[in-house]
Amino acid sequence: MEPMPGTANPLDTREQQVRDELLTGAGRTDAGAAPAAGQHTQGEGKMPTHTHEGRTHTHDHYHVTHHHRGGPVGEWEHRTHWHSHEHNHNALTHSHDYGRDEEEQQHGKEAHIHDHANPTESAS
DSSP: OOOOTTSOOHHHHHHHHHHHHHHHTTTOOOTTSOOGGGOOOSSOOSEEEEEEOOEEEEEEEEEEEEEEOSSSSSOEEEEEEEEEEEEEEOOEEEEESSOHHHHHHTGGGSBOOOOTTSTTSOOO
């Protein structure tokens, strides 16, 4: 996706934001932090259970929808679209099998869920 003429490339902007957050530790808490909203994990992956504080930020991000092509069984396809705007992420406690630096660096490539009528106050 090419940026509009005269605007910053949103991926370059996101890469700079990720570098800034990695340097400052913004959006992350250490593994000993209190779980978010009663969240916990059942077991742990290669990375210990950790909590990300809630945050609001802007970057290009994806949304995925399920499109029914017709027919009674198995005719579903994923449709992907993307855009940029300020949006929030609530606190999250989880574990995974990839590194936390990769988690931050790949954030913009993950599908996002939020209320587009009020994306900075979404419950997800």
